Amino acid sequence: MSKKSRKKSSKTPSSPPTAKKKPVTTRASTKARSAKTQGASASNSAKAGAKSASHKAASKRLKSSETASKPAASAPGAKSALTEGQKAPAFRLPRDGGNIVTSADYAGQKLVLFFYPRADTPGCTREAIDFSRLRDAFKAAGTAVLGISADPLKAQEKFRDKHSLSVPLISDEAHEMLEAYGAWGEKSMYGKSFLGILRTTVLIGADGKVARIWRNVRVDGHADDVLEAARSL
The missing domain is CATH 3.40.30.10 (Glutaredoxin)
Structure with missing residues (x-):
């Protein structure tokens, strides 16, 4: 076998390792992207949950304030109970x-x-x-x-x-x-x-x-x- 043939044969085995590195890099980047996506999803869920909680709280406050205003609204009609025999109010x-x-x-x-x-x-x-x-x-x-x-x-x-x-x-x-x-x-x-x-x-x-x-x-x-x-x- 000539020196050129030996050189070629010695270089040939070195190419497969380069091919093996690609899958490793791809898996790692995929995992990284997946982790990033999951993190973003979790963050969005947390924000959505916070928003929902905020709307519910505002809704309750509005409800309670409306309820509180009702007695005041009906007070004018309720406060005057004119009865027979009473002196008529001046006007x-x-x-x-x-x-x-x-x-x-x-x-x-x-x-x-x-x-x-x-x-x-x-x-x-x-x-x-x-x-x-x-x-x-x-x-x-x-x-x-x-x-x-x-x-x-x-x-x-x-x-x-x-x-x-x-x-x-x-x-x-x-x-x-x-x-x-x-x-x-x-x-x-x-x-x-x-x-x-x-x-x-x-x-x-x-x-x-x-x-x-x-x-x-x-x-x-x-x-x-x-x-x-x-x-x-």
């Missing part, structure tokens, strides 16, 4: 036409106050028309009649003109008189609770004391019932 508020009406204006005479939820709605319209129809009869019984809602003056005047109402209409946008007479409180409709005007009528005697209170009024025939009560007072 001073604007009426249709822009004048001011006060309780002192009706001192020494009987007075009917009918509180209605909203001007120009079906039930309120029928009620206001009925009291207007009987205005002269109430006057003959020595009784004045006032309608009260939280509508602004413009809405009250439009209501008066549209239906030719003859009873004065008071605007209590701040709910002061409504609360004092127990006509403002919690109502419910279609499963939802909210604050609003409770249809209520109060008859005040000539002595300034509450003679009768009608709560949760049904409009049909109501004005006639109040007239009979005023006549018998």
Whole structure:
């Protein structure tokens, strides 16, 4: 065998080790990448968990704050429990036409106050028309009649003109008189609770004391019932 052949044969065995190194390097890098991926996944899971916990905590805080606010919201209607025989609360508020009406204006005479939820709605319209129809009869019984809602003056005047109402209409946008007479409180409709005007009528005697209170009024025939009560007072 020549020297060249020996050299070639001695070099040939050295190539396989180089080929063997590649799989080792590939496995190592694969493991490294796998470990890195697992680490990133764990980090993302931890972040997601933290976020979820944060949302749950915020949700609970919101829930508790909403619950806490409910009693305060219903307080206005609950704090005024006007009863028969009690002195009628004083009031001073604007009426249709822009004048001011006060309780002192009706001192020494009987007075009917009918509180209605909203001007120009079906039930309120029928009620206001009925009291207007009987205005002269109430006057003959020595009784004045006032309608009260939280509508602004413009809405009250439009209501008066549209239906030719003859009873004065008071605007209590701040709910002061409504609360004092127990006509403002919690109502419910279609499963939802909210604050609003409770249809209520109060008859005040000539002595300034509450003679009768009608709560949760049904409009049909109501004005006639109040007239009979005023006549018998």
